Amino acid sequence: MTWDLAVNVLISGFLTGMVYGLMALGLSVIFGVVRVVNFAHGEMMTIAMYACVVLFAAFKLDPFLAVLPVAAAFFIFGYALQAGLINPFITRPEHSQFMLLVAVAIIMVNGLLMIFGPDARNIQVAYQLESFELGSLLIDKARLYAAGVAVLTAGLLFAFFRLTLTGKAIRACADNHLGALVVGLNVKHLYALTFGVGAACVAVAGCMMVLLVDVTPSLGPAYTLLAFVTVIVGGLGSMPGALVGGILIGVSEALAGLLFAPSAKSMFSFGLLILVLLLRPQGLLGKRA
């Protein structure tokens, strides 16, 4: 294993990690505010990936353009899901909420299986095969662009929560549910909005991911677990934590794939999850629940 190979793998992992981070960001936002553990997160991302595949097959629409309609559709879907299905469950015991989303996830994954079948699909665009050369370093164009979009989306999200009135209102709900009600915030609407935003995030991540991997329905549960590992390692409820966690997971997966067998790399992520849950459950940047 040469130094060059290692660095290239690290960079690749870093860039992929940004997309993981965006996916985890959606989960973190949803959990941080609505306090719902979205067990269907990876499945939603997989649906976004398939949406891109379909749009590309039908209209030759590049994923970077498909991002906008797909994210918008997911925003609406997320809003509807929270307002219609999940909202009545806020007061139910934790495992009830959990099982609700497990059910949604099962329907999603197998719905995809029914519609698309188990074979892998992908998107072929020209720039996927091109890369930038920096000396001996090779950086995949598609990966770089995807990471760029991920960072941009994360930036927009930060701006939304820090600078807009709605964003601040949502943060208020997260900090103090009763207080928010007392000052007249429409908490139900804000929760639904947050879920929509989280869903839009994961949609963007999906549109980016479809450039990097082939999509099968079984990716759904795998990404859900990956999102959880990322968020827990980075810190549940912490937005920067989700991104940091994503990068960490991306890089360590890449390294593990290089040093051990490629198929064992998710084993490393799960090992990391176990360690973090035991030793520092609030994650690297999170606050104690």
Added chain:
Amino acid sequence: MNRRAALLLGLLGVALVLLPMFANSYVLSVATLILFFAFTGQAWNVMMGFAGQLSLGHSLYVGVGAYAAAGLFFHYGIGVWAGVWLAIAVCVAVGAVIGFLAFRFGISGVYFALLTIAFAEFTRIGFDHLQWLGGSGGLFLRVAQRDQIDLANFRGPPAMYYYAILALTAGALGLCSWLLKSRAGYYWQAIRENEEAAQALGINTFRWKMLAVMISSAMTAVAGVFYAFYYNNLFPEQIFHISRSIEIILGPIIGGIGTLFGPILGAAMLTLLADGITELLAAFGLEIPGVKQVFYGIVLLVVVMFLPNGIWPTIARRLGLAK
């Protein structure tokens, strides 16, 4: 249990015992599958319904139990009656480790569920690379004659396996019934309802939670051993997969967590309806992968939304079976 319930249970028992005489091999295999999920669901129910710990990685114990007994048989020719003890021992140890880590470090609720998923996934990938036990290619046990009953090696016609799983399920029912009415049952329910109050009443909650985890994993280990010698081939991708863990919990959740008959009722309903759907589609010449699971998902959704305590408590009241 009131007289009506006892009578109904007795009739059901007789019907189940006589089933192989009337059923063809297909019906028998479906019945065996139902009972397998009923038994495994009952085992999971001890951890969740009794002690309140949500395990979403129970396929871990099925797999470890299966591989332990199968490995002994495959490599050393040691029969199932000895192998099952190793399977139980290993699974209890694994469960104890997970329980210890979780309870000592104060991990509960969603975090505990995620921990169990992580352990199952970790093991799945691990076994994929464990060539000594077949790796991802699978472990295959030799199947001798299927006509004669060879109890020593647990080989025989399908009816033998049916009676074996029937006996196991009946045993699980008896064990859980006894546990529920005992001191353990009271303490587990107290811990499930309010752990702090339970501690103030002299309950060492750590010890009792560990006990629930170990009993649950021991029972599930036996299910795994049955699986190994019934199907005779083991693949990590299948046996440790998270969808297996979810299949295990569907019965108890739909039937009723924490109840005695919930897991069995749930398993029966789900398997029968799912099979009905597959048959219906086949009649139209359709075979769509994923239909059964979408059906499971929908049923789970409906039950979680409208019947959070499961179907059994409602049915029991309607039929006058509850006390």
Added chain:
Amino acid sequence: MTALLEVSGASKSFRGLKAVQNASFEVARGAIVGLIGPNGAGKTTLFNLIAGVLAPDAGSIRFDGAPIAGLRADQVCAAGIGRTFQIVKPFAGLSVLDNVVVGALARSKNVSAARAHATSVLEKLGLAHKRDMPASSLTLPDRKRLEVARALATRPSLLLLDEVMAGLRPTECDQMVAVFRELNRAEGLTILLIEHVMRAVMALAGQIVVLHHGEIIARGLPSEVVRDAAVLECYLGEEAEI
């Protein structure tokens, strides 16, 4: 004869906030001692130190001569201390009787003996006719009685009552007082109670300990304590010169 409960120099801080500072007092066998003080004085923290929910940062707590500071809550119960919670914690999904059986199982190893004992405790608290009702369906006064019954079922030598009269009407309060008086008289049950309802404190307590900002500022007979200047100041504030 040594006191049943001896607290010496107990202290507990939370991230710099001194909840309990150098608290020392005794509860004699068979006595009823009231622990009073303004909100935030540290009374429940002191209870939690005795009951094993928290471990003291400093000081010692002896029960019946043996040290119990730092023991787990269930070990403290096994030693003979029962407690109720300020916000009641019933086992909502269980029946009233089963709630108390859980407590009774601390001493009776088999379920039928526990049920018998639980039933007799329910009778003492006037809840026997509601034994099969789910605990979630009880009114607040009944929930408080259930909380007490559960703790009593563990056959404690010392009962810690945390604001058990809060939310009760005067007649209900008097009924509870009568029950405790009877238990104290007939069975020698030692009681340490946190209370804001002075009606109950004056009726029950043979001795009062006053806590303020985590420190004990007065102790003694009820009639003395209620006239103590420091006590009046902490409740009513300083007298102003107009």
